[in-house]
Amino acid sequence: NPVSAAAETIAEKVKDLAHPGNEIPGAPGPVPPPVDEPTEPTGPLPPKPDQRGPDTYSPTGQPTGADQADVAQSGERLTTAQGARLYDTDHSLKAGPRGPVLLQDHHLREKITHFDHERIPERVVHARGAAAHGVFQGYGAAEGICKAAFLGKDVETPVFVRFSTVLGSRGSADTVRDTRGFATKFYTSEGVFDLVGNNIPVFFIQDAIKFPDVIHAGKPHPDREIPQAQSAHDTFWDFVTLHTEATHHTLWNMSDRGIPRSYRMMEGFGVHTFRLVNAAGATTLVKFHWKPKLGVHSQVWEEAQITAGMDPDFHRRDLADAIEAGAFPQWELGVQTFPDTEDQMFQGIDLLDPTKIVPEELAPVQPIGLLTLNANPSNYFAETEQVAFHVGHLVPGIDVTNDPLLQGRLFSYVDTQLTRLGGPNFAQLPINRTHAPVNDMLRDGMHQTAVHRGVAPYRPNSLDGGCPFLAGADTGAYIEVPVEVPAAHKVREAAASFDDHYTQPRLFWLSMSPTEREHIVTAYTFELNKCYETAIKERALRSLANIDAELCAQVATGLGLPAPAATVALADPQPSPALSQLGGRWPLDGRIVGIVTAGDQDLSGVRSARQAVLDAGMVPLVIAPTGGKLDEGGDPVAVQRTFATARSTEFDAVLVAGVPVPGADAYGARDAKVDDGVAVATGIDPRVLVLLTEAYRHGKALGAWADGVDALTAAGIAPDAPGVVAASDADSALEGVTGLLAQHRAWDRFPPAVRPAV
Ligand code: HDD
Numbered sequence: 001n002p003v004s005a006a007a008e009t010i011a012e013k014v015k016d017l018a019h020p021g022n023e024i025p026g027a028p029g030p031v032p033p034p035v036d037e038p039t040e041p042t043g044p045l046p047p048k049p050d051q052r053g054p055d056t057y058s059p060t061g062q063p064t065g066a067d068q069a070d071v072a073q074s075g076e077r078l079t080t081a082q083g084a085r086l087y088d089t090d091h092s093l094k095a096g097p098r099g100p101v102l103l104q105d106h107h108l109r110e111k112i113t114h115f116d117h118e119r120i121p122e123r124v125v126h127a128r129g130a131a132a133h134g135v136f137q138g139y140g141a142a143e144g145i146c147k148a149a150f151l152g153k154d155v156e157t158p159v160f161v162r163f164s165t166v167l168g169s170r171g172s173a174d175t176v177r178d179t180r181g182f183a184t185k186f187y188t189s190e191g192v193f194d195l196v197g198n199n200i201p202v203f204f205i206q207d208a209i210k211f212p213d214v215i216h217a218g219k220p221h222p223d224r225e226i227p228q229a230q231s232a233h234d235t236f237w238d239f240v241t242l243h244t245e246a247t248h249h250t251l252w253n254m255s256d257r258g259i260p261r262s263y264r265m266m267e268g269f270g271v272h273t274f275r276l277v278n279a280a281g282a283t284t285l286v287k288f289h290w291k292p293k294l295g296v297h298s299q300v301w302e303e304a305q306i307t308a309g310m311d312p313d314f315h316r317r318d319l320a321d322a323i324e325a326g327a328f329p330q331w332e333l334g335v336q337t338f339p340d341t342e343d344q345m346f347q348g349i350d351l352l353d354p355t356k357i358v359p360e361e362l363a364p365v366q367p368i369g370l371l372t373l374n375a376n377p378s379n380y381f382a383e384t385e386q387v388a389f390h391v392g393h394l395v396p397g398i399d400v401t402n403d404p405l406l407q408g409r410l411f412s413y414v415d416t417q418l419t420r421l422g423g424p425n426f427a428q429l430p431i432n433r434t435h436a437p438v439n440d441m442l443r444d445g446m447h448q449t450a451v452h453r454g455v456a457p458y459r460p461n462s463l464d465g466g467c468p469f470l471a472g473a474d475t476g477a478y479i480e481v482p483v484e485v486p487a488a489h490k491v492r493e494a495a496a497s498f499d500d501h502y503t504q505p506r507l508f509w510l511s512m513s514p515t516e517r518e519h520i521v522t523a524y525t526f527e528l529n530k531c532y533e534t535a536i537k538e539r540a541l542r543s544l545a546n547i548d549a550e551l552c553a554q555v556a557t558g559l560g561l562p563a564p565a566a567t568v569a570l571a572d573p574q575p576s577p578a579l580s581q582l583g584g585r586w587p588l589d590g591r592i593v594g595i596v597t598a599g600d601q602d603l604s605g606v607r608s609a610r611q612a613v614l615d616a617g618m619v620p621l622v623i624a625p626t627g628g629k630l631d632e633g634g635d636p637v638a639v640q641r642t643f644a645t646a647r648s649t650e651f652d653a654v655l656v657a658g659v660p661v662p663g664a665d666a667y668g669a670r671d672a673k674v675d676d677g678v679a680v681a682t683g684i685d686p687r688v689l690v691l692l693t694e695a696y697r698h699g700k701a702l703g704a705w706a707d708g709v710d711a712l713t714a715a716g717i718a719p720d721a722p723g724v725v726a727a728s729d730a731d732s733a734l735e736g737v738t739g740l741l742a743q744h745r746a747w748d749r750f751p752p753a754v755r756p757a758v
Contacts, residue, residue: 120421126165128172130174131161131163133375133376134374137156138153140154141366145335146397159184163180167229173309173314174308177231177301179249181199183389184371185393187434188436190476191436194390196409199257199260200249201357202249202252202354203249203355204355208404216235217240234533234536237536247547255516255523259301259304261299262297266296269287272287273285273286273352273401275399287358290332291367292330293331294587296581297586300698300699302698303649303694306648318590322589327589329372332367335366350497351401352402359507382431383431388421390413404494425446425449428449439467502546507576509551510575515750521554521558524544525555525559534561538561548570590617592651593619593653595609596688602657605706606730609730609733612730612731613734621651623642646687646691648690649694651700652700653740656703656712701736703727705728712726723749
């Protein structure tokens with residue numbers, strides 16, 4: 001009987017699967033006895049392709065690997081999504097050349113339908129970003145306090161870093177005044193570790209429950225949806241003056257930290273205190289810092305505003321250009337360490353309060369590894385847009401603390417990504433895939449790309465050989481530190497130590513140089529003058545009075561309002577010199593030097609300056625009246641910018657090549673058409689005058705040789721003014737400028753040269 005023969009075969013096949021309830025009804029032969037639940041492998045396991053981890057396959061089902069390009073466009077012929085080759089993608093299928101389009105055109109419908117769905121929701125915060133691939137190399141210095149494998153000596157870990165602004169939407173400008181995100185994904189051998197930080201070490205709020213409030217206040221007004229990517233409006237200042245805990249972060253935003261020169265020149269901070277665990281189980285509290293090798297540098301406010309119009313992609317371009325040119329940006333990862341005491345305080349500073357820093361002079365930042373960004377993304381959407389960071393992505397050796405802001409973040413990230421990335425399987429997207437083997441029991445859901453095999457995605461099981469098994473501490477499991485939870489009542493309260501909102505803002509203010517203070521005054525004055533409500537300006541002044549009387553008085557003058565007295569006793573904190581950006585000399589990698597020339601005069605000087613700039617690891621951009629090439633005896637010099645496309649804000653320093661005497665047709669002069677007094681008098685193209693005066697106003701190093709000095713003079717810049725090098729030849733002009741550039745700006749031009757009329 002064929003039925004009982006088939007049953008016999010099946011029974012034969014399952015006889016080794018010792019599982020009660022597996023009996024085939026009516027099947028002959030004895031059913032094997034049940035065994036105990038397995039707890040470890042009983043022998044070598046058969047290979048299980050479904051457990052190789054989703055990173056082993058590309059979304060198109062191709063095995064991935066270093067030699068396997070994970071790209072759709074690798075084939076020679078255009079196809080549909082189903083792989084059918086196409087002979088035309090430019091014409092819809094029509095009933096005759098002038099006839100109606102036919103609904104049956106699958107390619108037309110597929111192409112347009114897919115396009116219609118190309119956009120996904122942008123991030124609710126940090127929508128505007130730029131990213132790069134790189135490598136992190138551990139120094140081994142942290143091994144005594146942290147068992148994470150990627151911190152081991154010379155261990156190299158691939159990373160992906162995304163920088164961002166916070167408030168603006170995806171298409172907003174890069175150089176707005178804002179906090180910058182600095183999020184790093186480490187693809188470690190023990191799983192993904194994300195360090196999701198900012199370029200400012202404190203946060204606006206102490207409890208995550210207020211996050212929607214602060215973001216609603218900072219985003220454009222709900223009625224007109226303006227202003228875009230700015231904090232200079234009533235709702236932002238309404239919130240930060242009503243929540244005095246926001247004073248510290250706001251002060252950092254109003255300082256030069258709010259307008260970085262480049263992503264490559266920003267510090268990064270983990271903000272919260274984290275808990276590290278070593279191999280013996282001992283714990284240490286730490287704060288993470290990223291220290292840029294190029295130093296911390298900023299734009300000046302007017303420069304940032306002009307850049308937002310002239311080149312809204314300034315930071316994105318700067319990062320990509322530097323990496324493409326081989327000027328790989330680097331940061332050292334460092335930690336400030338604190339004993340893991342019961343109260344989690346350090347010298348009176350509450351380590352669980354995210355509005356507080358620990359000055360570096362009290363707890364030095366100890367370097368534990370080096371980050372190098374060395375490759376640009378190949379596809380913005382697939383990588384920069386789809387990357388999903390999460391403060392909860394931790395590896396053994398790194399644990400969280402009870403900081404209430406951090407605790408709320410632990411919930412928010414996956415939650416927002418479920419919507420943004422359209423379902424629960426975004427960990428399978430190539431950019432999010434861990435490089436460690438994956439053995440989860442997460443199944444199905446929207447956009448599932450793994451082809452899981454086996455029948456038992458649950459444990460314990462006896463059908464898939466009992467796999468997977470649990471790991472212990474000795475086999476690399478993530479073990480939460482069993483920190484004692486003090487007996488307490490349920491409350492909606494913060495610790496009393498969270499109440500001091502002014503000592504640290506005062507510490508920051510007192511640590512600033514006079515120039516940086518000037519910039520802070522200008523920033524508050526600008527932003528508050530953009531508010532309409534007098535009550536908000538007055539409240540802001542009351543808050544400033546509690547930081548410093550001079551700061552308050554200067555801003556009050558600019559607002560045309562009386563300066564109020566402080567309502568708290570001003571603290572007397574020790575200033576922290578590490579907070580100031582001024583001082584020091586820094587590498588010049590990737591700095592942009594504009595070389596202005598009126599045409600083909602002194603081309604040998606231009607050539608030599610260009611070469612010297614390149615030799616110094618910087619980028620020379622030749623600026624001439626028109627594009628094309630400047631020729632003089634067969635060795636042409638390419639022009640990168642014309643007088644119409646160049647704006648001072650693009651350059652870190654400007655050199656002016658030797659030109660004919662004033663009054664001649666120098667610099668593409670338009671003296672006949674311009675009725676500006678200076679331009680008419682000198683014959684210098686007015687756009688060159690704007691370029692030079694702006695560069696001067698923004699504290700940039702300026703150099704000129706031979707009669708190029710006349711162009712400076714025509715712009716009202718004395719050859720012996722601070723930060724100006726008037727030389728006889730190109731080489732000495734560049735040498736002087738390089739020396740100035742190492743300090744980032746000609747600081748002695750500020751103040752009072754750019755002191756605004758507040
Ligand atoms: Fe956040 C994104 C950094 C508080 C909720 N956050 C996001 C990004 C950075 C930070 C850098 C962009 C990551 C990327 O490039 O994809 N966030 C911070 C820091 C905070 C902070 C340093 C305080 C110390 N964040 C914070 C709180 C909440 C969130 C308190 C919610 C309670 N953050 C989010 C989010 C985002 C996000 C809504 C938006 C997009 C995303 O996560 O994937 O979940």
